[in-house]
Amino acid sequence: MKVIKDNLRAINEAVLILKKGGLVVFPCETVYGIACDCLNPKAVEKLNQYKERPFGKPYAIMCSSRKMAKEYVNLNETAKNLYKTFLPGPVTVVSTGLHKVAMGIESETGTLGVRIPDYKFMRDLIKKFGHSIVATSANASYQKRPYKINDILDNLSEKQKLLIDLAIDAGELPHNEPSTVIDTTLDEPTILRQGEIKLKGKNEVTSRSEENTQNIGKELWQKYERYKDKRAIVFALQGEMGAGKTIFTKGLARAMGITELVTSPTFALENEYRTGKEKLFHIDVWRLEKSDGLKALGFEDLIKNKSVVAIEWAERVADEIRKFDDEVVVVWVKIVFGKRPARNASSIADAGGDNERLISWGVEK
Amino acid sequence: MKILSIDTSCDETACAVTNGTKILSNIIWSQVSAHAKFGGVLPSLAQRMHSEHIDRVVKQAINNSQLTINKIDAIAVTVGPGLSIALGVGVNKAKELAKKHHKKLIAVNHLEGHILSPLASPANAQLTMNNPLRGNNLQFPALGLVASGGNTILVKINKVGSHETLAQTTDDALGEALDKAARMLGLGYPGGAILEKMARSTRLTRSGQARRNPYILPIPIVGQEERKIFTYSGLKTAMNRLIETKKPLTKEKVYNLAACFQDVAFTHLIRVLRYCIIHKQSLASQSTGKQSLASQGPGNSSFVIHNLLVGGGVAANVELRRRLRKLGREFRISVHFPYSNKLTGDNAAMIGIAAYFKAQRGEFVDPDKIDRDPRAKLSHSEAKW
Numbered sequence: 001m002k003v004i005k006d007n008l009r010a011i012n013e014a015v016l017i018l019k020k021g022g023l024v025v026f027p028c029e030t031v032y033g034i035a036c037d038c039l040n041p042k043a044v045e046k047l048n049q050y051k052e053r054p055f056g057k058p059y060a061i062m063c064s065s066r067k068m069a070k071e072y073v074n075l076n077e078t079a080k081n082l083y084k085t086f087l088p089g090p091v092t093v094v095s096t097g098l099h100k101v102a103m104g105i106e107s108e109t110g111t112l113g114v115r116i117p118d119y120k121f122m123r124d125l126i127k128k129f130g131h132s133i134v135a136t137s138a139n140a141s142y143q144k145r146p147y148k149i150n151d152i153l154d155n156l157s158e159k160q161k162l163l164i165d166l167a168i169d170a171g172e173l174p175h176n177e178p179s180t181v182i183d184t185t186l187d188e189p190t191i192l193r194q195g196e197i198k199l200k201g202k203n204e205v206t207s208r209s210e211e212n213t214q215n216i217g218k219e220l221w222q223k224y225e226r227y228k229d230k231r232a233i234v235f236a237l238q239g240e241m242g243a244g245k246t247i248f249t250k251g252l253a254r255a256m257g258i259t260e261l262v263t264s265p266t267f268a269l270e271n272e273y274r275t276g277k278e279k280l281f282h283i284d285v286w287r288l289e290k291s292d293g294l295k296a297l298g299f300e301d302l303i304k305n306k307s308v309v310a311i312e313w314a315e316r317v318a319d320e321i322r323k324f325d326d327e328v329v330v331v332w333v334k335i336v337f338g339k340r341p342a343r344n345a346s347s348i349a350d351a352g353g354d355n356e357r358l359i360s361w362g363v364e365k
Numbered sequence: 366m367k368i369l370s371i372d373t374s375c376d377e378t379a380c381a382v383t384n385g386t387k388i389l390s391n392i393i394w395s396q397v398s399a400h401a402k403f404g405g406v407l408p409s410l411a412q413r414m415h416s417e418h419i420d421r422v423v424k425q426a427i428n429n430s431q432l433t434i435n436k437i438d439a440i441a442v443t444v445g446p447g448l449s450i451a452l453g454v455g456v457n458k459a460k461e462l463a464k465k466h467h468k469k470l471i472a473v474n475h476l477e478g479h480i481l482s483p484l485a486s487p488a489n490a491q492l493t494m495n496n497p498l499r500g501n502n503l504q505f506p507a508l509g510l511v512a513s514g515g516n517t518i519l520v521k522i523n524k525v526g527s528h529e530t531l532a533q534t535t536d537d538a539l540g541e542a543l544d545k546a547a548r549m550l551g552l553g554y555p556g557g558a559i560l561e562k563m564a565r566s567t568r569l570t571r572s573g574q575a576r577r578n579p580y581i582l583p584i585p586i587v588g589q590e591e592r593k594i595f596t597y598s599g600l601k602t603a604m605n606r607l608i609e610t611k612k613p614l615t616k617e618k619v620y621n622l623a624a625c626f627q628d629v630a631f632t633h634l635i636r637v638l639r640y641c642i643i644h645k646q647s648l649a650s651q652s653t654g655k656q657s658l659a660s661q662g663p664g665n666s667s668f669v670i671h672n673l674l675v676g677g678g679v680a681a682n683v684e685l686r687r688r689l690r691k692l693g694r695e696f697r698i699s700v701h702f703p704y705s706n707k708l709t710g711d712n713a714a715m716i717g718i719a720a721y722f723k724a725q726r727g728e729f730v731d732p733d734k735i736d737r738d739p740r741a742k743l744s745h746s747e748a749k750w
Contacts, residue, residue: 078553081614085616089616182553182559183554210599241548241601242545242598242601242604242605244602246598247598263538264538266541266545267515267538268375268448268739270449274740286554287554296412296413337602337609
């Protein structure tokens with residue numbers, strides 16, 4: 001292993017070593033990292049040996065620019081915004097990978113984390129190298145965060161030391177935290193695939209409070225209650241985070257005579273409330289990867305049993321719901337925030353006081 | 366007593382071996398890496414995922430404990446609350462192991478696991494007599510708080526195994542609300558842990574002074590803490606509005622918005638907790654019956670709460686810990702957190718701890734009768750205080 005200072009010559013030397021499939025310890029704005037060529041499977045294997053981690057645990061790659069990143073990952077809107085706001089900087093953005101990198105870098109599900117360092121020396125190095133590098137913190141697994149070259153060397157076995165080909169020493173780095181990893185892959189716009197939901201006629205009311213929203217849930221139950229026990233009734237709820245989908249369901253449950261506490265099903269995916277003979281199934285598909293996830297939750301049985309079901313983020317599984325169009329009463333309910341207040345919401349009253357929502361509903365054309 | 370425990374209540378496939386309150390092994394298979402999180406991962410098909418991993422996870426837990434299955438005294442498993450199809454995988458596996466190896470079987474409530482998680486100690490810990498956390502020595506009644514991605518609940522623990530609900534969420538769990546706020550800020554999902562990091566970035570200015578957050582969000586049910594609920598729906602609405610007015614978001618704005626949301630979410634939690642602690646007086650009078658009511662003067666409670674046990678993923682949040690400790694100092698209550706962050710998120714070691722106390726009480730179940738209970742409750746009564 002050779003240790004050199006972080007000057008221009010170091011860039012040339014590091015590039016040579018990377019090209020040969022070697023491992024380079026480098027400084028950046030977070031901690032000392034260790035890198036290799038992301039396209040060279042042998043180099044990645046060497047990195048695995050050094051980190052003593054099993055094959056299959058994903059790595060992040062480091063790029064010099066967003067343009068370079070786009071060669072390796074597919075950037076959705078969320079990712080683009082994050083790049084704009086936080087990169088270069090200590091944030092690793094996880095996107096869907098394009099499978100350009102060597103095996104074992106992307107995750108099992110094909111996602112890949114990308115970071116652009118806020119450290120000019122490294123951006124110059126990567127640019128000169130010509131493509132992305134795999135980069136991870138240089139400490140051996142479970143050892144302390146490396147802010148000096150010696151933090152690393154003191155905790156390494158002789159065997160591990162031999163694996164490092166070059167170490168670039170920039171002295172002691174400021175003690176910043178490691179990068180934050182943000183996964184954007186759950187924000188894929190699955191909605192587009194499912195086609196727009198067009199309703200027959202147009203029923204629209206304004207809700208000015210959570211109570212109002214609950215009452216609308218109650219009214220809609222009264223309107224469709226006549227189908228109960230004859231057919232399954234699905235309330236397909238659409239609306240942004242915080243729009244009031246769970247609040248609506250509370251009203252629905254109350255109208256059905258359910259006294260159990262209705263809470264958000266986002267985490268559990270499915271809640272079942274029961275009071276006496278009355279039963280309501282409350283599903284949230286926000287975290288489901290694909291619309292067939294609804295099947296896994298036993299949606300078909302719910303339909304067969306003529307159940308009453310409320311589904312949050314229903315537009316994400318519209319295809320799956322439509323399959324049962326003939327046997328089910330599907331009531332689409334859309335809750336959108338009312339118009340933005342004209343004044344700048346900077347005081348408590350403004351920020352919290354404006355509770356207006358537009359709630360529209362109907363059955364699909 | 367050595368217990369093999371299994372938890373498959375949601376996204377994590379977990380198995381552990383415990384000896385009393387000591388943890389011999391604690392294996393968690395998770396789709397995401399070791400980054401702290403309390404929202405859950407994408408559970409495309411939770412059941413299939415658990416089925417694929419459970420055998421490996423069980424095997425590894427036994428291996429890491431350096432025991433063999435013969436040395437295990439009982440099998441424990443989470444029966445609820447959780448995702449029905451996911452729970453089924455763990456329950457079936459536990460049933461199968463209990464029958465095959467002729468072990469006693471213990472059914473555990475996931476929330477009780479979280480509540481008792483601070484009682485866990487490392488395998489090599491020296492438990493001294495004066496350690497207040499030595500399980501049976503803990504003074505009761507105590508308070509138990511679970512703040513996770515799936516639940517937010519405050520209970521009075523009369524003794525281990527006997528709980529009364531004091532307050533619970535009426536919409537989102539705290540961890541879930543933080544995750545959703547992160548998502549509104551474009552920080553992915555689940556992003557509660559990221560939100561915490563972003564929030565930390567604002568605390569000090571370059572000169573080291575505490576910075577005043579330029580944003581204000583309303584504290585949920587402020588002044589109405591007697592309702593004893595946790596609620597985040599109104600806060601989410603306000604956050605949504607606030608973000609709308611601040612677009613386009615810069616790095617600084619994201620930091621400040623994250624800090625503001627987290628601050629208000631925690632302030633609400635602490636205010637409800639404080640209300641419940643201050644008003645334990647009336648609880649004392651109601652729960653101990655009429656006789657003790659007569660003997661009580663104002664400010665002279667018939668019992669004192671000495672301990673608060675905190676579990677769940679959000680218990681890993683440094684800022685929340687700071688505030689809970691501060692509240693504890695104010696009321697001379699010791700606040701206990703799990704010794705490792707690996708015990709805050711969903712795990713099976715905490716199930717083993719809860720199972721140990723159940724075994725001591727002789728609460729075993731027939732392997733042919735055990736069943737999952739997706740909406741399992743922690744207590745059948747709500748405390749009236």
